[in-house]
Amino acid sequence: MKIVSGSIIRLRIPFVETFRHHLAARSFSDSIVVKLKTDSGLVGYGEGVPRSYVTGETQAACLQHIQSKLLPTVMQKEFPAFAATHLVAEVGRLISDESDADAVVWHAARCAVELALLDVCLKVGSNSLREALPPADHDVFYTAVIGSGSLASVTAMAKRCKAAGFRSVKMKITSMDALESVAAVRNILGPDVSFRLDANGAFDAEGAAALLDGLAPYDIQCVEQPIPRGDVAALATLQASSPVPIMADESLVTEADALELIRAQGVDYFNLRISKCGGIGRTLAIAKLAREAGIRVVLGCQVGETSILSAAGCHVASHLAEVRAVEGAYGTHLLVEDVADPPIMFSDGGLAPALTGIGLGCNVREDKLRHYAEEWIDV
Ligand SMILES: [Mg+2]
Known part of the structure; x- marks a missing residue:
């Protein structure tokens, strides 16, 4: 060939x-x-x-x-x-x-x-x-993601997520003001929905410590990237005293990043993303390092990805038995039109589609x- x-x-x-x-x-x-x-x-x-x-x-x-x-x-x-x-x-x-x-x-x-x-x-x-990536014996449910916004907008979205039956919700946060939104959204979701947060590095170390302490009452699965990429020792210090687990996203791009985070005991979770990590092979290599180190993994996505990346994500999510949450497969929930027919999208409650077609399984x-x-x- x-x-x-x-x-x-x-x-x-x-x-x-x-x-x-x-x-x-x-x-x-x-x-x-x-x-x-x-x-x-x-x-x-x-x-x-x-x-x-x-x-x-x-x-x-x-x-x-x-x-x-x-x-x-x-x-x-x-x-x-x-x-x-x-x-x-x-x-x-x-x-x-x-x-x-x-x-x-x-x-x-x-x-x-x-x-x-x-x-x-x-x-x-x-x-x-x-x-190539045999499915593990588990159903995959996608997380609903709420962008940062006003209290009114995030609570309206949380009500939609709850009504749609999502088992897992993530919300973007940008400041301490988010604590009010976190409390309101947790109240709407109830105790049975897994709820995590992503700060995209919005806080300095002191602010992040205060945020993590403030989140203790809300049963938060983990907080993603509370401080910017670049200071693994500061992540480890936060992690050591945090009542909420911490996840690396922007801090975790390469296998070298993964090894450094593991050595420093910097985080509890890794956010694996196929495009960020350089493809399926490298994503699986980081997943293996995480497994050996006892670090939990989430499979993230890229906002605006089409069905091509979503198909790859769907296969990897099915393959990795240890994956704790999965993002992606938004299809026309986010894009006015997708490039695949049919689009690769989650169904009710975030259930992942079963992809059995040849290749990535995406037309x-x-x-x-x-x-x-x-x-x-x-x-
Ligand atoms: Mg993130």
Whole structure:
């Protein structure tokens, strides 16, 4: 099998409504999609979501890196037929690891190429990603996520989440004022819904300590990234005296980050995200480190991801028996239109879809990609 052509697509799909947290307010999807075509005419798609404040990648730089560095290493080369059981590791080895600036980890770029290669290799063998990532024996329920906002807006959302039967809810927080919202939302959700918070690094160490103490009465599953990335020792100090478990998100991008957090006993939870962590292979590698260290894991997502990344997330969430919560698969709950038909979306109460189709299990519509492409580069 040989990859003979491909495309890199810069997407812009409007959101149904703006989503806000401490570091960003988003009103459109800004993914990079990679399309790869084999000599037999089969097509695979992958997606990465660059975030300059997480991996250092802008959308333009991510596209450029894929075009100049990653695709040349996989195009026009003869690949053997990989067994599904070894596919994730084999594909990981095909992708160049070149890094040209210390500040940048090309993880969204790598993820887009990895997923496209996995999709097309699976299609060559008429296999589903399920065969590479066998599901564990558990149902997966997605978390509903409430963006930061006024007390009135977050409580209105909490009522919708409760009415829809979600078992797990996460809320973005940006200041100590959030304690009032936390109390109100916990009251609406009742004691049986798991409730966690994400600060996206909004607090300094002193503020974070006060916040964590203030959250003690509300049965919070964990607080994500209370302080900015960069000070693992400060996370460990917070963790040691916190009444609420702490989760690393922006602080956890690479396997080296994971090892440093484990060594420092910095957090109780890791937020694994496939695009942030550089694809499925690297996400699973961090999950393994977490498992060995007794750290709990959540599978997060990228706000505005399309069904391509959501399909990958859905398979990984099903595969990892230890996953404590899962985010993603919003489809047209957030995007005015998705690029797959049907979109990969959770159903009642957040139940994950069962994906059994070949490849990633997601039927990408090229006409929709064309419609929402801001830039389309054929290679
Ligand atoms: Mg987060």
